[in-house]
Amino acid sequence: MEQGPQREEPPHRGGPRPGGPPPDLRTELDRIHEQLHTLTLAQERLRGLLDAVMAISRELELPVVLHRIVTTAMELVDARYGALGVLDENGDKLARFIPVGLSREEEAALADADLPRGHGLLGHLIRHPEPLRVEGISSHPQSSGFPPGHPPMRTLLGVAIGVRGQIYGDLYLTDRRDGRPFDSQDEDIAVALAGAAGVAVENARLYERVRSGAETFQRLLLPRLPDLHPFEGAAVYRPATVPGQLGGDWYDAILLPDKACAAVIGDVVGHDLKAAATMAQTRNMLRALLYDRRTPPALVLAKLDRTLQAVAGSSVATACLARIEPRGREWSIRWSAAGHLPPLVLTPDRRAEYLYADPGIPLGVDPAQPRPDHSRPLPGGSTVVLFTDGLVEHPARPIDACLDETARVAVAHAGEPPERLCRILADHHPSDGHDDLAVLVLRVPGGSPAP
Incomplete structure (x- = not known):
């Protein structure tokens, strides 16, 4: 069937067909879309910068802070390599250099290379601590080249990290992953991060000074163990990871006139100057009370409790006091606890046993309450381990599991000298370090006691 002639529509004058935007409007829409995309990227980078500043400010360990600064800067500007140069006390050369981004092969190739001395572009940034952007490192007049085995690097962005006008070090970033040189936005991000990094570095350094001072003060309050012959003894103290926190942990061991060896460990409740002062008072009082010949540990703790109530007031403390003494041809351990964890005994044949018994109540709670004494034979050559709860307490783990883990470590190293065994137990503790x-x-002499 034939169709009639088709009617042609006249061409649309003045631009594209109806329904499509005119060219100038389409160009404007593309420009707005590009601006929105750029704004979205800027917001994402700003959000990343804020997150990075918060993450860095939460760190207190200086090595962790320094490494975190480099990795964060690399993420924000998408750099392939990064490094942080820490200046010496005079501020004229590098004392530490922390590179990030090298592969294992690249690290191996640079294993014998010396620490960068701050020459070339690194030295230029040290002498002129303004932001530096370089599109061609090798062609820059200040460039001094790379050591053998160094990976090739083309572009550089460097900014100084300062703390109240004092330059601490310099942050170096090289080679964006997209191959383009660093731009002004990258520089702004790096400068902003360097400002926050300066505050974080200052906080970390202050943390180290406070922690070091608190630890020194705490150690000055603790005794150096005297000669305990024929026994062997050693002790170790480790501060908590919380900055500047004073502790109440203490220990002591002395040889008594009746040839018994007394050992005690305790923990005053609190983490302040009052706890530290009470700890020193408690230790000194206990030494005086121990010199009564053959006084049972429970009676010594009862006297100590009454004395503390009169001198230190309402302070509360836990303690475990043990006497290792000869009984005929055997050794014996006699102990009493005041709300403290039980002693751990390691026998010469490498068996471990906690001396579970009535733990009593802590010192400073009720001096009128009776305190129990406990006693049992002890083979010659046995090792007695006393410890505070900071060794075995972890909020996410049962205390029994932590005690079992400590016993396994002790058994595995039972033959070590007491000093080394102390360090091993402290190094491999199952606690979370909050305390x-x-x-x-204390190691008992081998064989039978002398008459």
Whole structure:
């Protein structure tokens, strides 16, 4: 069937067909879309910068802070390599250099290379601590080249990290992953991060000074163990990871006039100057009370409790006091606890046993309450381990599991000298480090006691 002639529509004058935007409007829409995309990227980078500043400010350990600064800067500007140069006290050369981004092969190739000395572009940034952007490192007049085995690098962005006008070090970023040189936005991001990094570095350095001072003060309050012959003894103290926190952990061991060896470990409740002062008072009082010949540990703790109530007021403390003494041809351990964890005994044949018994109540709670004494034979050559709860307490783990883990470590190293065994137990503790810890190790002479 034939169709009639088709009617042609006249061409649309003045631009594209109806329904499509005119060219100038389409160009404007493309420009707005590009601006929105750029704004979105800027917001994402700003959000990333804020997150990075918060993450850096939460760190207190200086090595962690320094490494975190470099990795964060690399993420924000998408750099392939990064490094942080820490200046010496005079501020004229590098004392530390922390590179990030090298592969294992690249690290191996640079294993014998010396620490960068701050020459070339690194030295230029040290002498002129303004932001530096370089599109061609090798062609820059200040460039001094790379050592053998160094990966090739083309572009550089460097900014100084300062703390109240004092330059601490310099942050170096090289080679964006997209191959383009660093731009002004990258520089703004790096400068902003360097400002926050300066504050974080200052906080970390202050943390180190406070922690070091608190630890020194705490150690000055603790005794150096005297000669305990024929026994062997050693002790170790480790502060908590919380900055500037004073602890109440203490220990002592002395040889008594009746040839028994007394060992005690305790923990005053609190983490302040009052706890530290009470700890020193408690230790000194206990030494005086121990010199009564053959006084049972429970009676000594009862006297100590009454004395503390009169001198230190309402302070509360836990303690475990043990006497290792000869009984005929055997050794014996006699102990009493005041709300403290039980002693751990390691026998010469490498068996471990906690001396579970009535733990009593802490010192400073009710001096009128009776305190129990406990006693049992002790083979010659045995090792007695006393410790505070900072060694075994972890909020996410049962205390029994932590005690079992400590016993396994002790058994595995039972033949070590007391000093080394102390360090091993403190180094491999199952706790979370929120509290200070103390360990006291006492080794009984082998064989039977002398008449």
